[in-house]
Amino acid sequence: MAKGAKIALAGEGGQGVQSVAMIITEAAYEDGREALYIPNFGVEQRGGVSVAYVQISDEPIGSPKFKTADIVIALSDRAVRRTQRYVGDKTIFVYDADIEGVEDDLPKNAAKVLAIPAIKVAKDELHPRVFNIVIMGAVIGATGVVDVDRAKQAIEKKLGYKFEKDPKLRELNFKALERGMELVKEEL
Amino acid sequence: MADKPIEGEKRVFMTGNEVVAWAALAAGAEIMYGYPITPQNEIMHYWTRLAPKYGRKFLQTEDEISAGFTTIGGVLAGRRAFTATSGPGNTLMQEPMSMAEMMRIPVVQVVTQRGGPSTATVIYSQQEVTMTCFGGNGEGARIVYSTSTHQELFDYTIKAFNTAWKYRFPTHILGDGYQSKMRESLTMYDPASRGIEMVPTEPYVAKGGVPGIDRDPNHLRNTYNTEDELYDVVMGIMSDWEKYAPEIAEYQEFDAEDAEVLIVAHGVVTRAVQAAVKELRAQGKKVGHFRPVTLRPLAEEQLRKRAENAKVVLVVESAYGQLCKIIANSLYGLTTPIKKVLKPGVGVTAEEVVEEVSKLL
Amino acid sequence: MSVAPKMPKCWRPETKAHKFCPGCGHGLVLKALGEAIDELGIQERTVFGCDIGCSLLAWDFFNIDTVQTHHGRTTPVITGIKRANEDVIGIAYMGDGGGYAIGSQHLVNAATRNEKITVILVNNTNYGMTGGQMAPTTLPNQKTETSPYGRDVEATGNPTQGPEMVAAITPDTAYVARGTVANVRQLKKFMKRALENQISGNGFSFVEVLSGCPTNWRTNAAETWKFIEETMPQYFKIGEIKVPGEKKEG
Numbered sequence: 001m002a003k004g005a006k007i008a009l010a011g012e013g014g015q016g017v018q019s020v021a022m023i024i025t026e027a028a029y030e031d032g033r034e035a036l037y038i039p040n041f042g043v044e045q046r047g048g049v050s051v052a053y054v055q056i057s058d059e060p061i062g063s064p065k066f067k068t069a070d071i072v073i074a075l076s077d078r079a080v081r082r083t084q085r086y087v088g089d090k091t092i093f094v095y096d097a098d099i100e101g102v103e104d105d106l107p108k109n110a111a112k113v114l115a116i117p118a119i120k121v122a123k124d125e126l127h128p129r130v131f132n133i134v135i136m137g138a139v140i141g142a143t144g145v146v147d148v149d150r151a152k153q154a155i156e157k158k159l160g161y162k163f164e165k166d167p168k169l170r171e172l173n174f175k176a177l178e179r180g181m182e183l184v185k186e187e188l
Numbered sequence: 189m190a191d192k193p194i195e196g197e198k199r200v201f202m203t204g205n206e207v208v209a210w211a212a213l214a215a216g217a218e219i220m221y222g223y224p225i226t227p228q229n230e231i232m233h234y235w236t237r238l239a240p241k242y243g244r245k246f247l248q249t250e251d252e253i254s255a256g257f258t259t260i261g262g263v264l265a266g267r268r269a270f271t272a273t274s275g276p277g278n279t280l281m282q283e284p285m286s287m288a289e290m291m292r293i294p295v296v297q298v299v300t301q302r303g304g305p306s307t308a309t310v311i312y313s314q315q316e317v318t319m320t321c322f323g324g325n326g327e328g329a330r331i332v333y334s335t336s337t338h339q340e341l342f343d344y345t346i347k348a349f350n351t352a353w354k355y356r357f358p359t360h361i362l363g364d365g366y367q368s369k370m371r372e373s374l375t376m377y378d379p380a381s382r383g384i385e386m387v388p389t390e391p392y393v394a395k396g397g398v399p400g401i402d403r404d405p406n407h408l409r410n411t412y413n414t415e416d417e418l419y420d421v422v423m424g425i426m427s428d429w430e431k432y433a434p435e436i437a438e439y440q441e442f443d444a445e446d447a448e449v450l451i452v453a454h455g456v457v458t459r460a461v462q463a464a465v466k467e468l469r470a471q472g473k474k475v476g477h478f479r480p481v482t483l484r485p486l487a488e489e490q491l492r493k494r495a496e497n498a499k500v501v502l503v504v505e506s507a508y509g510q511l512c513k514i515i516a517n518s519l520y521g522l523t524t525p526i527k528k529v530l531k532p533g534v535g536v537t538a539e540e541v542v543e544e545v546s547k548l549l
Numbered sequence: 550m551s552v553a554p555k556m557p558k559c560w561r562p563e564t565k566a567h568k569f570c571p572g573c574g575h576g577l578v579l580k581a582l583g584e585a586i587d588e589l590g591i592q593e594r595t596v597f598g599c600d601i602g603c604s605l606l607a608w609d610f611f612n613i614d615t616v617q618t619h620h621g622r623t624t625p626v627i628t629g630i631k632r633a634n635e636d637v638i639g640i641a642y643m644g645d646g647g648g649y650a651i652g653s654q655h656l657v658n659a660a661t662r663n664e665k666i667t668v669i670l671v672n673n674t675n676y677g678m679t680g681g682q683m684a685p686t687t688l689p690n691q692k693t694e695t696s697p698y699g700r701d702v703e704a705t706g707n708p709t710q711g712p713e714m715v716a717a718i719t720p721d722t723a724y725v726a727r728g729t730v731a732n733v734r735q736l737k738k739f740m741k742r743a744l745e746n747q748i749s750g751n752g753f754s755f756v757e758v759l760s761g762c763p764t765n766w767r768t769n770a771a772e773t774w775k776f777i778e779e780t781m782p783q784y785f786k787i788g789e790i791k792v793p794g795e796k797k798e799g
Contacts, residue, residue: 245632249658250658253622253655254654254658257618258628258629258632261626261630261633262630265630265637269633287619391634393614393616394595394596394636394637398593399612405613406614407608407609407617409608409616410617410619411617
C-alpha cells in the first residue's frame, strides 16, 4: 500500500481546517508528491463538524477517504468525538489543550494522544487569526509530509497578496508555522 | 477573447468538477445546460466563469428534464452541447436520455453519483450505474465511461464528445461525489497538442437551403405508428450498437492474467482495488483486478477470458449489486463463482479489500 | 370535379392529405401558421417542434426542419436550439395538455426568461390523442372520459387561462394573444406578429388557438362550430393580450 501520511483534520466552521488541508496538499503537490484532499460535504456542512481528509504519498493514492488515519487533529469537543472513528492503534491523536470536558471522549486505542496548546499560543504569543497556521505547523511537525520551506511557499502563494500590504503578517504566519511544529515536537 | 483555453500542457491541482469544466472547454464544447444539484454544482460554477471568456454559452434551466431536453436542442443545432447532474436529477434526465437514445442524438451527460435511492446523501455512491446505463424506456444504447482519477475525468470528458459525435449514441461520464469534490493533480492539455482531433459536429436542423426546394426537410421523430416500424428502427439502433461495441469498449487489467481471485470494480473503487492488489501480490497472493472503463458497452470477451481462469470473481462496489448484475450477466455460463462486497453509498478502502480477499484465500 | 384548396408554400404536398381527424382544427391552425411563415419568408430559418398528443401528427407536415419531441418537452427542445443558434426561428407547437399540464413548468420558465421563441398552443379542451380525457382547459361541467359527469370545478379547478398567465409573467417585450380557428385571418395576423416578435429579437411570443375536436366532443359540424364560436369564448377571451409597443386588437 502507498507509503505516506493519512491525515484527518476536524474542527468547527471558521477554525480553518479546510484551508489548512488545502495549503498542505498544495505544498505537497508543488513538491512533486502525490496529494489528495477531500472535505466532508454532507448537508452536515451547515452547522456540523468540518472534516478534511488529506493523503500525501509517493505512490498513487487509493480511495479518497480512509478508515484509519496516521494523524488525527481535533480542534473542538465535537471534533474530538467525531474523529474517534478514524483512530487505530498506530494513530497519533492530537487535540487542543484548551478543549474542555472531553477527558472521557479521548480515544483509548491510539498510539499516542497529544494535547497541544495551539489556541493559547495563538492567542497569547501571536494572533488568534493565525490559529490555523499553528495547526498547519503541528500537522507538518507530526508527519513531516512537507518540507517547512515548501510549506512557507504555499502560505506565500495563498496569502501573498495580504503580505504585500502588510509584511509583518508574513512574519506572523511563518512564526505561527514554526511554533506549531515545535508544539508537537515537544510532545512527541 | 482568449484563443485556446489551454495552450500545450499544464500541470494542475484542482477539484474534479473544475476538471470537467476545463475538459469541456478544451474539447470545444459550445454550450452547457444545467440545473443545480449537489455534488455537480461546481461544474456549472466553473463553466459560467470560464465560458464567456471563450465565447461559450450556458443556460440554467427550470429542472433536469429541461436541462436534458435543451441539451438535445443544442445538439440538434449542431453544437457540442453537454449537461451534468446527479441522483434525483439523473432520474429526471432519463426522459431526455431515452429520446437521445432513440434518435441517436450525441448528447454528453456528466453524472456525479450521490447516494440513493431518493434524496439520500449528496456525497458519494455508485448507485447510478443501472440508471445511467439502462435508464428510461429503452435498450441501453448509451456509452458510459466510469472514471477513477482526475486525469481520466479530463481525458474521458474530451473523449466523450468525440465518441458521441462519431457513433451518435448519448455518451455519459460516470463520476461521483468524491471525484467531484476531491483535489488531486493532473495534466491538462489542448487536445490538438496531443494529436487528438475533435470529431466535427453538424446540425440536424436549419442545415441551410430551403427544405422542399434545395433539399428534403429533416423530419425527426421518435413516435412510430406500427410495431413493425418500431421494430425496424430499434433493431437498426441495436445492430449499430453491436457492431461498434467492441471498438468502443475499454478496460484495464492489473495482474489479471494468472489471478485466482479476480476482483472486478469500476470508477473510484478501482483505486482501492489497485492498491489492494499490489499489497496482496507483495504477500505472494495470486490476486488480480479487471476494471471496466466503459460500463456500456462492456469488454465482455476480455472479462470472460480472465474470469474463466480465476477460481473466484469478487465484485466490489459502492452499490448493492448494480455492477454485479452487469458482470454476472456477461459471465453467464461460466462456473467461476461470483462473490460480492456491496457497500451502497459508502467508499471502499484498500484495507477493506485486502481483508475481504484474505477471507477468500 | 373538386379542386384541392391552395396550400401554403411551406406545406409539404407529399404528406397531404394530412393525418388529423375530419373536422379537426389543427389543419386550420397549421394553414394560418404556414401562410404566416410564407409571408415572412422564414421557411429556410425555421425549426418546427411538435409535442406529443395530436400535435405530433404534424411531424412531417411542413417543408421545414422538424423535431417531434416528448409530451410537454417541445418548449425546452426549441429553447435549446434557439440558445445554441440565434439565427433559427424556433416554433414550439403543442396542445393544452402539453403546455398547461405536463409541460407547464417549461412554458412558465421559458416565458419568464423571455426566450426568443414562439409557442403555439392548440386549446381544444381535451386530450385528443389519448381518447378525450379532461384537460386543464376543459370547461366547467364539460363531459370527458375522465370527467364523465362533467368537470367539477370544486374538485378539479377552473379552465387554465394560459395567455393571461403568460402575459402576467413576461416582460413588456413579449407578445401574447389568443386566436381561434373560427377567424383564420385574425389568427394568421396573430401568428405573424408572434413570429415578428421573435425575428426582431424582442422576446417570447405565445399564441393560444381555440380549436375543435369533433371526434372526442362527439359533435357534428354544426355543434362543433357552435362550441368553438359561442361556448369557448365565454371562458377564453379572444384577442391580443400583450403587444410590445402597439395598440391591441380584439
